[in-house]
Amino acid sequence: MNGAETLVHTLADSGIEICFGNPGTSEMHxxxxxxxxxxxxxxxxxxxxxxxxxxxxxxxxxxxxxxxxLHLGPGFANAISFLHNARxxxxxxxxxxxxxxxxxxxxxxAPLTSDIMAICGSVSDWLHQxxxxxxxxxxxxxxxxxxxxxxxxxxVLPADCAWEAADAPAPxxxxxxxxxxxxxxxxxxxxxxxxxxxxxxxxxxxCLERTGMEAAGRIAAATGARIAHDYFTPRITRGAGLxxxxxxxxxxxxxxxxxxxxxxxxxxxxxxxxxFFAYPDKPSWVTPxxxxxxxxxxxxxxxxxxxxxxxxxxxxKAPGNIVQLVRPDVPANGSLTSDAMGAIIARFMPEDxxxxxxxxxxxxxxxxxxxxxxRHDAIFLTGGAIGDAKPMAMGAALACPDRKVIAVSGDxxxxxxxxxxxxxxxxxLDVVTIICANRSYNILNIELGRxxxxxxxxxxxxxxxxxxxxxxxxxxxxxxxxxASRAETTEQFAAQFADxxxxxxxxxxxxxxxx
Numbered sequence: 235m236n237g238a239e240t241l242v243h244t245l246a247d248s249g250i251e252i253c254f255g256n257p258g259t260s261e262m263h264x265x266x267x268x269x270x271x272x273x274x275x276x277x278x279x280x281x282x283x284x285x286x287x288x289x290x291x292x293x294x295x296x297x298x299x300x301x302x303x304l305h306l307g308p309g310f311a312n313a314i315s316f317l318h319n320a321r322x323x324x325x326x327x328x329x330x331x332x333x334x335x336x337x338x339x340x341x342x343x344a345p346l347t348s349d350i351m352a353i354c355g356s357v358s359d360w361l362h363q364x365x366x367x368x369x370x371x372x373x374x375x376x377x378x379x380x381x382x383x384x385x386x387x388x389x390v391l392p393a394d395c396a397w398e399a400a401d402a403p404a405p406x407x408x409x410x411x412x413x414x415x416x417x418x419x420x421x422x423x424x425x426x427x428x429x430x431x432x433x434x435x436x437x438x439x440x441c442l443e444r445t446g447m448e449a450a451g452r453i454a455a456a457t458g459a460r461i462a463h464d465y466f467t468p469r470i471t472r473g474a475g476l477x478x479x480x481x482x483x484x485x486x487x488x489x490x491x492x493x494x495x496x497x498x499x500x501x502x503x504x505x506x507x508x509x510f511f512a513y514p515d516k517p518s519w520v521t522p523x524x525x526x527x528x529x530x531x532x533x534x535x536x537x538x539x540x541x542x543x544x545x546x547x548x549x550x551k552a553p554g555n556i557v558q559l560v561r562p563d564v565p566a567n568g569s570l571t572s573d574a575m576g577a578i579i580a581r582f583m584p585e586d587x588x589x590x591x592x593x594x595x596x597x598x599x600x601x602x603x604x605x606x607x608x609r610h611d612a613i614f615l616t617g618g619a620i621g622d623a624k625p626m627a628m629g630a631a632l633a634c635p636d637r638k639v640i641a642v643s644g645d646x647x648x649x650x651x652x653x654x655x656x657x658x659x660x661x662x663l664d665v666v667t668i669i670c671a672n673r674s675y676n677i678l679n680i681e682l683g684r685x686x687x688x689x690x691x692x693x694x695x696x697x698x699x700x701x702x703x704x705x706x707x708x709x710x711x712x713x714x715x716x717x718a719s720r721a722e723t724t725e726q727f728a729a730q731f732a733d734x735x736x737x738x739x740x741x742x743x744x745x746x747x748x749x
Contacts, residue, residue: 237367238263238396239270241330243403244371245301246273248378250328252292252632253277254285255303256312260332263396264303276303277632277661279625280653282312287625287651289327290320294469294613294626295588296633297440299326299381306333307348310388315619315650317357317386322617323468324439324533326381328374328389329354333363335394350390359385364395371404379407384533415531415540423500423530424547431497433459435530437479438504441537442470443611449541450502451477451554456545459500462492464507466616473609474559474585481601486513489520498526503537510618560606567725569748572599572670574724579640580607582732588613588634590627590641592620596670596747600642621650624667628654631663638664638735645671645705652710658740659715666734667716667742669707673700711742718742 242264245253252275257265268276279285282304289300304310310331320327333339333350341347355361360380364370373389380387427433435450442463447470450461454477462480463470472479483489486509493499493507499521506527509518521527530544531537562577576599585608592615593600604612613626620643627641648669658665711718717740721727727745734741 235400235402236263236397237364237370237400238267240371240400240403241374241391241396242267242271242274244374244406245328245378246271247403248375248406249298250301250378251275253301253303254279254288254629256280256282256285256305256309257303258305258309258332260334260393261303261305261330263393264330264332264391277657279657281651282309283316284625284628284651284654284657286313286320286327287316287622288629288632288654288657290316290323290325290622291590291613291626291629292633293320293325293327293629294323295611295630299328299378300629301328301330304329304331306331306346307350307353308346310350310354314357316622316625319615319617319619319622321357321359321386324384325468326384326387328377328381328387329358331388331390332396333390333392336392337394339392354388354390357386358388360387363390364392367395367398367400370395370400371402375404375407379409382409413532413535415535415543419530420540420544420547423528423544426498426500426528427453427457427459427548432495433457433498433500434493434496435459435461435500435502436504436507437461437463437502437537438467439533439537441503441531441541442467444471444476446538446541447471447476447479448553449538449545450479451556452545452550452552453541453548455552455554456548456550464504466614468616469611469613471609471611472557472605473607474557475609476557477553478555478557482507484510486516486520493520493522493525496522496525498528501527501529502541503531503533503535557606559608560603562603564728565724567723570722570724570727570745571748572596573602575668575670575727575745576600576603578724578728578731580604582735583607583610583640584638584735585609587638587640588627588630590623590630590639591615592623592647593642593644593670594620594647595672596642596644620647624648624651624654627665627667628658628661628663631658631665632661635664638666640666640668642668642670645669645673645700645707648707649705655711655716655740655742656714663740664738665740669742669744670747671705671707671744672747673704707742707744716740716742718744720744720746722746
């Protein structure tokens with residue numbers, strides 16, 4: 235047994251069931267070892283960022299880490315953008331990064347020699363480089379343990395540590411359980427909620443799944459507190475039958491208006507709110523002056539248990555304001571808008587679907603109807619590195635193969651991760667990808683004025699325009715084995731989306747928006 239085999243078996247023993255990889259020469263022994271471990275599935279990705287985004291989506295829906303296999307420092311660098319998103323989402327990922335053999339790494343002139351630890355350290359919460367074949371398996375067990383805490387764990391594996399003989403797999407290490415919120419904290423928050431002060435509970439993390447949401451709804455019903463989640467939350471279970479919850483807006487002035495008048499904000503697995511960017515003459519810190527911030531549970535603590543105990547302490551039994559199912563009529567035929575798309579999606583989307591979203595300017599129109607759609611899970615862009623809706627959908631589909639997955643992205647963002655379509659076709663995943671094609675980086679057209687860049691000239695506007703040539707997502711998708719169509723009217727989109735919901739398999743709809 236070589237080092238790579240001991241590592242793969244250790245990962246499988248530790249509960250890792252899937253590896254998203256873009257391997258190279260230094261990873262060949264790991265790839266070969268996957269053949270001899272039936273509990274672990276290897277999924278080929280044509281770009282490293284797709285592997286990272288897929289691992290993120292898998293972790294969000296499976297509730298446990300996936301692995302990635304990346305090729306030296308430059309390969310890891312290609313994955314950094316979506317590893318950044320996963321880190322901001324608090325999702326655990328185990329990165330196995332092949333490196334030059336220890337005897338070869340002394341040669342700086344070798345083309346792929348890099349400061350690999352510095353590159354990997356930029357987005358890793360746990361980082362280690364194996365030194366001997368005998369230590370590889372134990373290093374892998376520690377990486378999984380670190381990832382299970384919700385961190386990005388990166389193990390750099392020199393090629394000789396993979397190919398040389400090693401003894402045996404290492405035993406799995408115990409998962410570190412989330413911290414328990416102490417009774418004094420529960421009592422303090424209960425007193426605050428009974429005070430009659432205008433209060434918001436800000437939720438993030440696993441407490442936005444059904445059990446946590448229901449407890450939060452009970453608390454809101456008993457105390458009059460509002461419940462909300464931040465705009466870029468990692469995952470939420472929402473829709474018909476669940477408590478109504480606000481989504482904090484995107485723009486700073488909208489956030490300020492949303493929070494105006496609050497006297498206390500209770501953080502439940504969430505950090506205090508700040509704006510996405512700084513803007514001239516606008517504050518980045520948006521908590522209202524005089525509003526007290528209190529923490530019920532940190533991201534490292536069991537927020538679901540804390541909410542449940544708090545609801546019981548308050549004697550909160552009523553379920554709160556429950557979302558009612560609304561199946562909108564198909565809008566009258568005409569030019570396609572995001573509002574019309576949202577109504578159509580809410581009409582035809584099945585219960586228990588998964589919605590993967592990195593739409594920006596189209597987002598408000600889509601979300602208006604989806605909050606009353608059948609119950610579903612929504613996973614959002616978290617770290618601002620756009621383009622991850624498709625890779626996350628791919629990972630979510632592999633985590634939940636019996637559920638319909640819908641990915642929605644802008645046309646500019648979609649180009650960042652187009653190879654995800656190839657992997658969807660290869661794996662025969664039940665993912666419907668919707669490209670909101672407005673032929674521009676429209677969010678940046680909005681931001682031009684917001685940051686004070688007035689009177690943009692033709693060079694500036696050309697940098698934000700996606701005409702000349704116009705992107706053809708139908709042809710690109712078809713070239714990668716994905717069935718595809720284009721919708722330019724409400725009628726066309728309704729027919730195509732309804733058909734996509736009725737059949738399984740990868741599908742793409744290019745929705746040309748009238749903006």
